[in-house]
Amino acid sequence: MKMTRGKIELIIVFKKETGLMEAEDILAKAGVPYREGMDSSRGKIYFYNTGPKFILTFDNEKAKKKFLKSYERLKEVHEIYIPDWTKRKD
Numbered sequence: 001m002k003m004t005r006g007k008i009e010l011i012i013v014f015k016k017e018t019g020l021m022e023a024e025d026i027l028a029k030a031g032v033p034y035r036e037g038m039d040s041s042r043g044k045i046y047f048y049n050t051g052p053k054f055i056l057t058f059d060n061e062k063a064k065k066k067f068l069k070s071y072e073r074l075k076e077v078h079e080i081y082i083p084d085w086t087k088r089k090d
Contacts, residue, residue, distance in 0.1 A: 008058040010067070011038045011083045014051035018076040023052040026076060032067055033057045039083035050078050 012034075014023045027034045038053040047053075058064040072080050 008061060008064055009083055010056045010058070010064060010080055011053065012056055012071070012080045013038065013053050013078045014076050015078045016049065016051045018051045020052045022076065023054070026071075026074065027054060027056070030067060030071060032063075055083065 012027070014026075034054045034056045036053070037055050038047075056067070058067065068080060071077060
């Protein structure tokens with residue numbers, strides 16, 4: 001029996017002052033599949049105190065690490081983290 005792996009995902013959260021179009025431009029240039037949203041592990045206060053949020057999907061760990069190295073220190077980025085779909089704070 002072949003083991004199946006879950007998706008390789010990250011959440012990227014932009015700073016409050018970063019607009020949606022600017023955030024989408026940054027992600028389009030990165031060439032990573034993304035969709036709007038985030039997990040709910042951070043809660044509502046976090047949601048309202050930060051900017052646009054996206055779920056990124058990667059083909060492999062190498063692509064994920066390359067993205068992190070290039071994008072986690074951008075001035076527009078609040079944080080990038082691994083989603084926890086089991087935690088619910090809302």
